[in-house]
Amino acid sequence: MQPTRREKAPRPPANIVIVDDEISSVIVLEAAVKDLGKVTSTTTPEDALKLIRDIQPEVVLMDIDMGEYNGVELCKQIKNAPETAKTAVIFVTSHNNPDLEYFSLDSGGIDFLTKPINLKTCKMRVANQLALRYYAEDLENAKKALFNEKEHFKATLNSIGDGVIATDAEGFVTFLNPIAQHMTGMKESEAVGCHIETVMKLKDATTHEKAINPAVAALYEERVVGMALNCQLYSHTGNVYRVEDSAAPIVDANGNVTGSIVVFHDVSESIAMAVKMNHLANNDQLTGLPNRILLHDRLEQAIKISKQNKLMTALMLIDIDNFKYLNDSLGHHIGDMLIKQVARRLDSIMDANCTLARVGGDEFVLLIPNVQAVRILNSIASDIQASMQKPFVLEDQEYNLSVSIGISINPTDAETEGHMMRNADVAMFRAKKQGKQRYCFFSQNLEQDLHERIELEKILREAIDKNSVEVFFQPQINLTTQKINSAEALARLKDKNGNYIPPPKFIALAEELGLIDQLGQQILRKSCIAAKEWYDRGKEIRVCVNVSALQFCAPGYFEQVFSVLEETNLRTSMLELEVTETLLMQDINLVESVLRDLSLTGIFIAIDDFGTGYSSLSYLKRLPVDVLKIDQSFVFDMLQDKQSLDIVKTISDLGHSLGLNLVGEGIETAEHEEILKSFGCQIGQGYHYHKPLAKKDFETIIL
The missing domain is CATH 3.40.50.2300 (Response regulator)
Known part of the structure; x- marks a missing residue:
């Protein structure tokens, strides 16, 4: 023990x-x-x-x-x-x-x-x-012990990280440890005998007024006294320190105050770190602008003040058009530099009473308090868009940018900070849909659109996660034999009421949300599985699967396709990939490389909706394409519109000259079919034959 x-x-x-x-x-x-x-x-x-x-x-x-x-x-x-x-x-x-x-x-x-x-x-x-x-x-022992204790106490005071100054009952200095000597800028021999307020000059960090020394207060009040907040020590050598701590009176055995001792330490670095951490917590690291946290605080205050003044508060959500494409193609380094230049340009035209914040990758928010009239907001939004007209120059290259702006006003269309942010997002989304490079105010119709979009996103994500996206098949008919030799695979998605959602609607959203790759993979796999089942049952029917440009240009697309073919054990000749004409407007070298790799395996390549884009015929000539699909809009109108009829005839002649098979889409009457046959079109597709069918219904007409 x-x-x-x-x-x-x-x-x-x-x-x-x-x-x-x-x-x-x-x-x-x-x-x-x-x-x-x-x-x-x-x-x-x-x-x-x-x-x-x-x-x-x-x-x-x-x-x-x-x-x-x-x-x-x-x-x-x-x-x-x-x-x-x-x-x-x-x-x-x-x-x-x-x-x-x-x-x-x-x-x-x-x-x-x-x-x-x-x-x-x-x-x-x-x-x-x-x-x-x-x-x-x-x-003698007591003297030795007292001496040792004194030396120990002195060594302790001299070795601690705090400054220590002792005074007599009148406030005159009797001792300074080395830290105190360093921070006051006075040696002990110089300071001893001087008044504490002469040795230790304290001022308020904000007002720079003289501050009461805690040692003096401790002597006067005969109690422990804390140092005033926000206190600075001005050294005799010219340095300035932010200091904290306290002073206490020294009392003898009879209770008489015989002096005081003040202990203090330098908190300059701690305060600087606190300021830095506060800045990091409230400001965007890339641009230095306020972030969502600080914007939230300022917006709440602005709403209160504007309400008191019976004025309006406006919020503008500013989004850079097509920034994702720029960032991905040019690299994040250039993207970050562009963001910083946009931030500086926006900040340079802002009023001092406004707050400009960065709230996302390419999104900024402008808070405008005390708005007297809506016309002022029109002027500000126009100024913002005008400021983007001058090209941005980075590394001797010019880049042209535009922005879309959504505007929400309190209390006109929103009562709370969260409601304003949501409404501004809705308005900005509408500005994007209207063609970008414009601004739009919030309305109730926009809010309804947002609710529908949120619901659709939920349905889409859940369907992808559960692998529940359906695939319908629309037969493609050999116009000579009238037999089904292929089928276009079409994605179908049901809403919560069991109704089918228009494909362009959810496919566009999948592209926007970055889900098109998962959706495309799911459709491709289900289509290949179906084709393999039919083949095993004696029906050789090629499946034609549409490919999004975003999906096609993503790294590893060829490997993804080949992996599905291996997984389903489907012959490559039983698969046809349909790419849109607009895909050819992307990186033509990349497109050609991937198409050639796919074609070499035996996969058929089709250009869908031909005639609606602006692709170069030289591109079409150099690409390994097997099929041209004539867009249904021309086929449908050619009975009443001679120009549409001439376009169909021209596309047919072009296809024949390039040795390509032709598929006429949108055939709804026998007359449509006869005209296409007269132009040499081999394949027909449309409601004249069959509408898109669920897999089990499609199988009733082929098996």
Whole structure:
């Protein structure tokens, strides 16, 4: 078991030496002092000095006259030896000569006993000498302990990381540790004796007015006093420190204040870090603009103030048009530089009362408080769009940007901060749909559109996660044999009421949300599985699967297609991939490379909706295409519109010249079919034959 505290060691018994050449005297003296300690005696004076040096007794009782040995001389030798200098010598004699007593005391003796010895008196005098010796030792030990404690305290004060200054009862400095010397810019020799307020100059960090020193307050109020908040210490060397801590009075045993001590430390770095952390928490790291957190706070305040002033608060959501395409094609480094330049340009035209914040990758929000009239917002939105007209220059390259702006107004269309942000997002979304590079105010119709979009996104994500997107098949008919030789796979998605959602609606959303790759993979896999099932049942029907441009240009598309074919064990010739004409307007080298790889495996390649885009005929010539699909809009109108009829004839002639198969879409009448056959079109597709069918319904007409 470990001791809880160090116990004080017991004092060893005192050593007492008796030196007398008369044995009778020795016996009497031993009897007198035997209870006071360990007694050693000798009747041989010539051995006394060595004995005393060996034992180093506290007290020696020694006869003055011992034949040829003189006790006075022996006493001098004892006192002159360092190891026995503190030994108390009491002389014993049968003489009563006053001069003898004087000489014995002058030689170093401290007391005098006369014979015959009185035992009580002898014992008392020896006990007194021992008590004096013990008191002297205790006093010496106390001085050493006090010195050690003082040195320990001084070392502690000098080694701690805080500045420490002590004063007397009047506030004059008595001590500074090294940290305090460094921070005040004064050496201890310079500061001691100066008033604390001269040594330690304190000011308010905001007003720069003189601050009361806590040491002075502690002396005056006789209590612990904290340093004022926001306090700065102005060093005599010109440095400035933000400081914190407190001062306390020093009180003596009687309760009187004898001084004070102030302890302080430098918090400049902590405050700077707090300011930095606050900035990081409330500001966008890329642009330095306020972020959502700070915008939220300012918007709440602006709404309150505008309400008090019976004015409006406006919110403009500013989104860079086509920024994702720029960021992906140019790289994030250029994208970040563009964002910073846009932020600077927007900030340069903002009123000082407005707040410009960055709330997303390419989204900014402008908060405009105390709006008196809506026409002001039209002017601001126009100025923002005009500011984007000048090209942005990065690394000697010019980039043209435009922005779409959604505007929400409190209290006109929203009561709360969250409602305003949502309405501005709705308005911005409408501005994008109207062609971008424009601004739009919120309306109730926009809110309904947003609700529908949110619901559609939920349905789409859930269907993809559950692999529940349906695939319908629309037969493609050989116009000569009237037999089904292929089928276009078409994605179908039901809403919560079981009604089918128009494909362009959810496919466009899938592209916007980055879900088109997952959706396309799901449709491709289900189509290949169906084709393999039909083939195994004796029906060789090629499935034609539409490919989004975003999906096609994504890395690894070829590998994805081939993986599905391997997984389903479907022959490549049983798959036809339909790409839109607009795909050819992308990176033509990438498109050609991927198409060629796909074609080399035996997969058929079709250009869908041909004639609606702006592709170059030279591109069409160099690409490994097998099929041209004539867009249904031309086929449907060609009975009444000669221009549409001429377009269909031209596309047919072009397809024949390139050696391509032709598919006429949108055939709804026998007349449509006859015209296409006359133009040499081999395949027909449309409601004249069949509408798109669910897999089980499609199988009833082919099996």
